[in-house]
Amino acid sequence: MSAAVGISRRRFIIDSAVAGGGLAVGLSLPGAVMAVPAAAGASSASALGGSFGATAPGAEVTVWVVVQPDDHCVIRIARTEMGQGTLTGLAQLVAEELECDWAKVKTEFPTPGQSLARKRAWGEMGTGGSRGIRMSEDYVRRGGAAARIMLLQAAATRLGVPGAELAVERGVIRHAASGRSLRYGEVCEAAARLDVPDPRSITLKKPADWKIAGKPLKRLDTAPKLDGSKKFALDLELPGMLYAAIKDCPVFGGKVVSFDETALASRKGVKRVVRVGDTAVAVVADSWWRARSALAALPIVWDEAGFGNRSSATIDALLKDGLDTPNAFVYRNEGDAPAAIAGAVKRIDADYATPFLAHATMEPMNATARVTADRAEAWVPTQNGEGSHASLAEATGLPLDRCEIYKCDPGGGFGRRGGNQDYVRQAALIAKQFPGVPVKLIWSREEDMAHDFYRPISQCRLSAGLDEKGQLAGLQVRLSGQSINAFINPGSVADGRDERQLQGWFEKPGDAQLGYTVPNLRIEYAMRNSHVPVGPWRGVNTNQNGVYMECFMEEVARAAGADPWQFRRRLMANHPKHLAVLDAAAERAGWGKPLPAGVHRGIAQFMGYGSYSAAVAEVSIGTDGHVKVHRLVFALNCGHAVNPHQIAAQVEGSVAYGLSATFYGECTVENGRMVQSNFHDYPIMRMAEMPPVETIVMPSNDFWGGVGEPTICVVGPAVLNAIFAATGRPVRSLPLRKYNLA
Amino acid sequence: MARLNVNGKLRTVEVEADTPLLWVIREQLGLTGTKYGCGVAQCGACSVHMNGELRRSCSIPVGTVKASDRITTIEGLSRNASHPVQKAWAEIDVPQCGYCQSGQIMAAAALLARNKRPTDADIDAAMTNICRCGTYQRVRAAIKLAAGGVKVAGGAL
Ligand code: FES
Ligand code: FES
Numbered sequence: 001m002s003a004a005v006g007i008s009r010r011r012f013i014i015d016s017a018v019a020g021g022g023l024a025v026g027l028s029l030p031g032a033v034m035a036v037p038a039a040a041g042a043s044s045a046s047a048l049g050g051s052f053g054a055t056a057p058g059a060e061v062t063v064w065v066v067v068q069p070d071d072h073c074v075i076r077i078a079r080t081e082m083g084q085g086t087l088t089g090l091a092q093l094v095a096e097e098l099e100c101d102w103a104k105v106k107t108e109f110p111t112p113g114q115s116l117a118r119k120r121a122w123g124e125m126g127t128g129g130s131r132g133i134r135m136s137e138d139y140v141r142r143g144g145a146a147a148r149i150m151l152l153q154a155a156a157t158r159l160g161v162p163g164a165e166l167a168v169e170r171g172v173i174r175h176a177a178s179g180r181s182l183r184y185g186e187v188c189e190a191a192a193r194l195d196v197p198d199p200r201s202i203t204l205k206k207p208a209d210w211k212i213a214g215k216p217l218k219r220l221d222t223a224p225k226l227d228g229s230k231k232f233a234l235d236l237e238l239p240g241m242l243y244a245a246i247k248d249c250p251v252f253g254g255k256v257v258s259f260d261e262t263a264l265a266s267r268k269g270v271k272r273v274v275r276v277g278d279t280a281v282a283v284v285a286d287s288w289w290r291a292r293s294a295l296a297a298l299p300i301v302w303d304e305a306g307f308g309n310r311s312s313a314t315i316d317a318l319l320k321d322g323l324d325t326p327n328a329f330v331y332r333n334e335g336d337a338p339a340a341i342a343g344a345v346k347r348i349d350a351d352y353a354t355p356f357l358a359h360a361t362m363e364p365m366n367a368t369a370r371v372t373a374d375r376a377e378a379w380v381p382t383q384n385g386e387g388s389h390a391s392l393a394e395a396t397g398l399p400l401d402r403c404e405i406y407k408c409d410p411g412g413g414f415g416r417r418g419g420n421q422d423y424v425r426q427a428a429l430i431a432k433q434f435p436g437v438p439v440k441l442i443w444s445r446e447e448d449m450a451h452d453f454y455r456p457i458s459q460c461r462l463s464a465g466l467d468e469k470g471q472l473a474g475l476q477v478r479l480s481g482q483s484i485n486a487f488i489n490p491g492s493v494a495d496g497r498d499e500r501q502l503q504g505w506f507e508k509p510g511d512a513q514l515g516y517t518v519p520n521l522r523i524e525y526a527m528r529n530s531h532v533p534v535g536p537w538r539g540v541n542t543n544q545n546g547v548y549m550e551c552f553m554e555e556v557a558r559a560a561g562a563d564p565w566q567f568r569r570r571l572m573a574n575h576p577k578h579l580a581v582l583d584a585a586a587e588r589a590g591w592g593k594p595l596p597a598g599v600h601r602g603i604a605q606f607m608g609y610g611s612y613s614a615a616v617a618e619v620s621i622g623t624d625g626h627v628k629v630h631r632l633v634f635a636l637n638c639g640h641a642v643n644p645h646q647i648a649a650q651v652e653g654s655v656a657y658g659l660s661a662t663f664y665g666e667c668t669v670e671n672g673r674m675v676q677s678n679f680h681d682y683p684i685m686r687m688a689e690m691p692p693v694e695t696i697v698m699p700s701n702d703f704w705g706g707v708g709e710p711t712i713c714v715v716g717p718a719v720l721n722a723i724f725a726a727t728g729r730p731v732r733s734l735p736l737r738k739y740n741l742a
Numbered sequence: 743m744a745r746l747n748v749n750g751k752l753r754t755v756e757v758e759a760d761t762p763l764l765w766v767i768r769e770q771l772g773l774t775g776t777k778y779g780c781g782v783a784q785c786g787a788c789s790v791h792m793n794g795e796l797r798r799s800c801s802i803p804v805g806t807v808k809a810s811d812r813i814t815t816i817e818g819l820s821r822n823a824s825h826p827v828q829k830a831w832a833e834i835d836v837p838q839c840g841y842c843q844s845g846q847i848m849a850a851a852a853l854l855a856r857n858k859r860p861t862d863a864d865i866d867a868a869m870t871n872i873c874r875c876g877t878y879q880r881v882r883a884a885i886k887l888a889a890g891g892v893k894v895a896g897g898a899l
Binding site: 084219222237287293360361412414645652653656679687 | 757758760761762765768769770772775777779780781782784787815816817819822823831836837838839840841842843844865867869870871872873874876877878879880881
């Protein structure tokens with residue numbers, strides 16, 4: 001019932017947009033001009049597929065803020081909300097400066113087409129690398145502050161008093177001397193007609209004065225997640241829609257040779273079998289289940305392009321070669337590490353390895369597209385709306401301004417739905433063959449496991465030398481493995497000088513700096529690329545490198561006969577922020593205090609995605625080898641804490657993601673393809689294995705760091721170091737399920 | 743053809759008998775709150791109640807369902823999200839992306855229907871749904887809250 005009302009209101013807006021000569025004019029309020037060409041104005045999407053884009057009625061005061069006559073403030077969110085809480089956090093930052101009533105805040109997502117038409121007025125849409133808040137906080141806060149200034153100015157004019165005599169709280173502007181007041185909704189139209197002040201002239205509030213930002217507020221987007229009413233892209237229904245199931249050549253790099261459509265002749269509801277580019281086949285039917293079961297029965301001949309003999313064993317040999325080769329990219333070379341290690345009183349050497357990992361977002365890859373000769377639209381669960389837009393344009397051959405993307409909140413992203421928009425391309429290529437008909441492409445879980453952009457596989461050889469006092473005299477690190485940059489843009493790292501794979505060992509501060517000072521240090525990378533596609537993955541590179549560095553540091557500390565916390569501390573005097581989180585976690589966990597019999601502690605610290613993380617784990621191992629994590633304590637300095645409640649949720653989430661990787665996660669290759677196909681052979685941690693997590697959020701308020709990814713890099717090492725403490729043996733290769741700890 | 747009793751309404755659908763109940767619920771009945779996650783009874787995203795029992799609908803061929811079987815989906819769990827589990831979920835702010843949450847809520851509601859005061863071990867045994875976002879700690883806290891527990895800072899541990 002209410003949905004129908006919503007749709008007809010949408011239709012009214014669209015009609016007025018058309019009447020307005022190609023501009024969407026929200027409720028025809030002056031000043032609320034949305035310079036959105038009707039062609040990009042989401043007409044069919046809004047009318048048929050729910051509410052998408054910047055379409056809320058009201059007065060657009062700044063590009064970030066629409067104020068409605070009933071005082072509701074619609075805050076525009078350009079980044080993707082995929083569970084990480086960015087929507088709420090960004091709204092808090094805007095609302096803080098806007099001084100509006102938090103209870104009257106609503107949000108909407110501008111579309112990539114609207115962004116294009118308005119010359120990227122909302123900045124970057126891509127959401128990855130834990131950048132959603134830290135890379136847009138400044139301009140969104142200024143957008144909120146500018147709107148406040150304009151609303152106050154409009155009120156001052158209306159009341160005929162100097163602006164300086166006005167005060168605002170929760171969207172109510174008061175003139176103390178006269179006792180008069182105006183609500184935001186009463187002055188929004190006038191405010192929207194004013195010039196937007198120069199953002200650089202605005203002084204933002206200090207975090208100490210925050211009333212909305214920095215507070216553990218509840219998320220704005222919870223209600224529809226409780227009753228099944230939230231529409232994910234997978235849930236989209238459009239009139240006349242067809243459904244597609246797809247199979248891409250299981251061998252990466254292979255192609256379709258042929259398929260036998262006649263085998264599906266007797267199947268009900270099947271419309272057609274189509275080729276999707278050179279590599280995939282899709283069955284299109286009147287329901288997804290019919291499409292999927294028909295696809296399973298379709299004989300397809302593949303050309304494996306010579307990759308059918310690749311396996312985990314051949315890839316392992318490739319990586320081993322990268323450990324041994326004299327020719328590597330030397331990224332850091334301070335002092336003379338080889339000599340210091342050769343001349344050390346005690347020497348420690350170890351080889352570590354981590355596997356390919358799939359993202360396995362709970363919502364499998366999917367996208368709906370409708371393509372005509374002159375227009376293309378797609379409904380996409382995307383971390384990168386502009387990337388989806390570009391993919392749609394490329395796949396259809398239509399210019400960007402004839403394409404539109406309706407962003408749907410993804411059911412998990414973790415890096416899978418960002419730079420690689422393969423599923424959008426596929427949906428477009430399929431829909432192109434059914435002009436004007438919306439086609440929903442859904443990947444089966446099996447397809448999702450078979451065609452990911454996996455966390456890069458790597459191995460790491462570490463060597464350390466201790467001097468006569470048991471101090472770390474030299475450290476040498478050789479990383480060998482796949483490069484994300486090489487997969488995305490091979491030319492960019494043709495010489496193998498790819499610093500990105502060394503995240504966590506950076507010399508420069510700010511992003512992923514190594515927190516230790518070692519007198520003789522050498523960090524090297526040997527790029528070794530297999531035929532398996534790789535990509536970002538929650539905390540990528542810092543989570544593999546965190547295991548290598550922090551588990552090895554544990555080996556070195558134990559070889560020195562030192563306490564692992566104190567041993568690290570001695571190397572960290574030049575890195576006070578790294579040290580502060582390490583100390584905070586150790587102290588909260590009660591490091592050094594007695595534990596119940598059989599329970600052991602492990603500690604780790606590492607930096608990634610602009611933030612400092614440390615963790616302490618408490619672990620026991622049963623006589624059957626079963627590892628139980630009893631407690632995890634985290635300390636995180638993410639610079640500014642916009643919503644401590646959601647930050648804690650992200651830390652908890654990183655535990656589930658990180659422990660799944662530590663205990664179970666492994667994608668292996670046989671016959672050129674992935675072996676694992678679903679959650680039975682790619683297990684994910686469940687409730688019973690989830691330890692209680694305590695999170696200390698300790699912002700130092702002098703930088704902006706990420707939240708979604710940083711802590712995952714200490715989850716595995718803290719637990720593995722506790723296992724080391726329990727067994728006396730290091731774990732050097734993941735996942736743990738390969739070990740018998742009994 | 744199958745006759746189904748879903749959320750108190752009798753519905754007739756034209757589908758092959760081997761079609762999983764999940765896809766009938768989603769595609770024929772248009773109730774999309776029940777999700778597809780794995781299709782092989784591993785993840786619980788497709789959880790519904792059948793005659794009061796928790797079931798993974800992706801692994802039930804619709805041909806095996808009788809018209810007398812009472813099926814409840816997330817949409818039919820309560821009016822206005824008023825079930826104690828849904829209220830506790832809102833209070834604790836459990837969901838992240840939300841995709842698994844229909845299934846988590848249906849599983850928790852089934853648990854509390856047969857066990858008014860579940861222990862941690864009961865929760866561990868009953869709640870086997872996968873959440874890739876990792877909301878487990880808050881799911882546990884919300885179940886305890888729904889069972890009459892008190893909310894503590896950082897979740898009802
Ligand atoms: S979809 Fe049914 S258990 Fe995963
Ligand atoms: S909330 Fe995202 S999978 Fe559970």
